[in-house]
Amino acid sequence: MRNFFENFDENYLSIPKMRQHVPELARIYEAMNSTERKKFVKTEDFQNFFKNPTVCTGCGGACCTKSVCEYAVNDFEDFTLPKLREFVDKGKTMILLREDLELIQLIARPKDSPVVGSASVLSGACEQHGANGCAYSYDERPTGGALVVPGEPCHKGCHDILDIRYHYGQWFTKSREKPLADLALEYIKGMC
Ligand code: SF4
Numbered sequence: 001m002r003n004f005f006e007n008f009d010e011n012y013l014s015i016p017k018m019r020q021h022v023p024e025l026a027r028i029y030e031a032m033n034s035t036e037r038k039k040f041v042k043t044e045d046f047q048n049f050f051k052n053p054t055v056c057t058g059c060g061g062a063c064c065t066k067s068v069c070e071y072a073v074n075d076f077e078d079f080t081l082p083k084l085r086e087f088v089d090k091g092k093t094m095i096l097l098r099e100d101l102e103l104i105q106l107i108a109r110p111k112d113s114p115v116v117g118s119a120s121v122l123s124g125a126c127e128q129h130g131a132n133g134c135a136y137s138y139d140e141r142p143t144g145g146a147l148v149v150p151g152e153p154c155h156k157g158c159h160d161i162l163d164i165r166y167h168y169g170q171w172f173t174k175s176r177e178k179p180l181a182d183l184a185l186e187y188i189k190g191m192c
């Protein structure tokens with residue numbers, strides 16, 4: 001299901017955030033044209049900016065024990081109801097109803113949370129976080145987690161480079177399409 005880097009959309013990456021938090025990456029990225037960027041994001045050279053086992057092991061996963069990461073619309077190649085249902089039925093994803101932004105989005109499922117709910121039911125720690133960090137490989141990780149640059153001090157020094165306005169704009173559009181809303185309703189009816 002994960003296809004963010006395959007169908008890369010450069011609008012998801014915030015160049016101002018990159019310049020501020022990962023200037024070396026910004027310098028490399030900004031010198032590239034669109035075609036080169038699409039290839040670059042699939043390389044270890046790009047992904048190594050986001051993988052820092054030393055810092056993350058020392059930290060113990062403060063990000064994943066305090067909150068969960070968000071999927072991007074671009075993480076899904078197929079937004080049909082059967083495909084979404086198949087994915088969410090695995091039990092590792094939560095359908096988050098965000099009344100503040102008037103949208104529905106998919107996030108990594110927090111421990112002890114229902115499959116569908118509002119931010120008020122989020123318990124904090126992620127179901128996928130264990131003694132060895134995230135159970136997902138980098139390629140499987142929700143984009144919101146994959147694009148976090150670890151830093152020190154842990155948590156305060158870590159920054160994502162996701163363009164938040166674009167990211168939520170994409171979810172806003174998807175929320176108004178039938179399959180995601182229908183799936184949320186299916187689960188809500190199942191809870192009654
Ligand atoms: S990304 Fe940051 S908060 Fe998360 S485990 Fe790594 S150092 Fe800790």
Ligand code: SF4
Nearest residue numbers: 064069108126134145
């Ligand atoms: S899916 Fe992985 S990276 Fe994202 S919050 Fe959960 S443990 Fe952390």
